Amino acid sequence: MKTSSNTHPSPGTSAAVPPPLWRIRLQAIALFVLVAAFVLGLPILLGWGYGLLTLLVLGAAILAVASAWVLRRFSPTAAGRPFALVWSRSLIGWTLVLGVVVAAPFYYLMVVTDTRPATVPQVSLTNGSKRVVFQGMQHIGSERFYQAVIYDVEKALSEGYVSYYEGVQTPTPESKAFFEKLSHELVGGSDLSGTYKSIGEVCGMKFQLDYFGLLEADKAEHPKRHLVADVDAIELKAEYDRLMREDPVFAKAHANDFQPKPAANDNAFMLKMVEWLKSGSESQKTLGGVTCRGLFSLNQAAASTTPGRMEPVILDFRNRALAQRIMQSPDDKIFITYGAAHLPGLVAELRKLDPKWEVGSVKWLRTIEAPEHIEGQLRGLGN
Incomplete structure (x- = not known):
């Protein structure tokens, strides 16, 4: 008669605790808003020329290196992941953020012309x-x-x-x-x-x-x-x-x-x-x-x-x-x-x-x- 395998973690090991559902939902909403804002700002970024978009991605890549190092050092979730994976995700995040930051002033100035003439x-x-x-x-x-x-x-x-x-x-x-x-x-x-x-x-x-x-x-x-x-x-x-x-x-x-x-x-x-x-x-x-x-x-x-x-x-x-x-x-x-x-x-x-x-x-x-x-x-x- 076979005995069932032990599904409990053995002593000395720790199981990864999944984040709470509310945090997952909040992160999904934030990512959706960030992607939508970046897409809205994309015509402005491309309008100035591909040089601006290239500089933006390079800046995001540099910031992603620092972010990946910090995350792998202080986040238990990121600590066990390869550096390249953490860096690539950080690169996407920083690209979205920088794109929104660069495009936002132009939309603001456009709105100001109409709302505060x-x-x-x-x-x-x-x-x-x-x-x-x-x-x-x-x-x-x-x-x-x-x-x-x-x-x-x-x-x-x-x-x-x-x-x-x-x-x-x-x-x-x-x-x-x-x-x-x-x-x-x-x-x-x-x-x-x-x-x-x-x-x-x-x-x-x-x-x-x-x-x-x-x-x-x-x-x-x-x-x-x-x-x-x-x-x-x-x-x-x-x-x-x-x-x-x-x-x-x-x-x-x-x-x-x-x-x-x-x-x-x-x-x-x-x-x-x-x-x-x-x-x-x-x-x-x-x-x-x-x-x-x-x-x-x-x-x-x-x-x-x-x-x-x-x-x-x-x-x-x-x-x-x-x-x-x-x-x-x-x-x-x-x-x-x-x-x-x-x-x-x-x-x-x-x-x-x-x-x-x-x-x-x-x-x-x-x-x-x-x-x-x-x-x-x-x-x-x-x-």
Whole structure:
């Protein structure tokens, strides 16, 4: 008669204890979510080119070596498995994680453009005798934004308004030289228009001066209805020099102005990225546009709460000058297109000169949007 074999572990041996069912289920759910997120991010990874995906896998392979060593040293389950097996599983895990980490910011920036859109106000102001419409502007924006602004300007002109434009004037070599120095201090280059235009092309947006050229015919026919209402760069220099003499806090903050800066402190890197994207593939240009529009949307929100270093000169001083020009103007209906950041200061300066100034209607215009959302649908409609 045969005796049954002993199924109990012999003394001195330990049976592997299977993990609890809840842990297995949780791991399965986490793996499913991770794989799904990686698949969603795969178009972004491939869009930048196979080089990025290759670097990602290499990075995952290096991290997997460290992970496999730690797991085999401290995990009883992994300790008895071959190093190659533990490493390969870690490689898959790290590849998925890194893919999601790299792709997530692009999806976030895409969502930000739609859910936290950059906007500027159009505000009507009056003191009883004068009526001013202030249209906030942005140097780079969507085509629809500029089309809407030009429409409103032309409508206002037809109703008897005079149009005021932003733009520091540089009629003399001295004023031009100072403005170039100031521009280089602010953005790392003297060609502001060229910089804005190049960035706009990469971002899938437009440069505002490209659309204001549509008013040139009316300017030539009715020059008195169009006025560059900004200050001369020499006036900016005089105000800057005054603050350096009379304001110790300003003088201390600007002690190193107009000095040579290390290359890392200017916008050379940004301009190199712009040039690289211009020569990139269509998918790289698309992703570059998504990134740029999202960053612009975030940057506008930050700029509204963070004062700039040169704000006393390029914002406060110009607001005072614009308010005085409005009050001294014989025109009683004025349509102003100026940077949106000027509006709060301008209203405050106008009220200093005349407390009767009140804010009437307010309309918000979206300055940045993803053009492919609508334009792609329109192309599919045919004629």
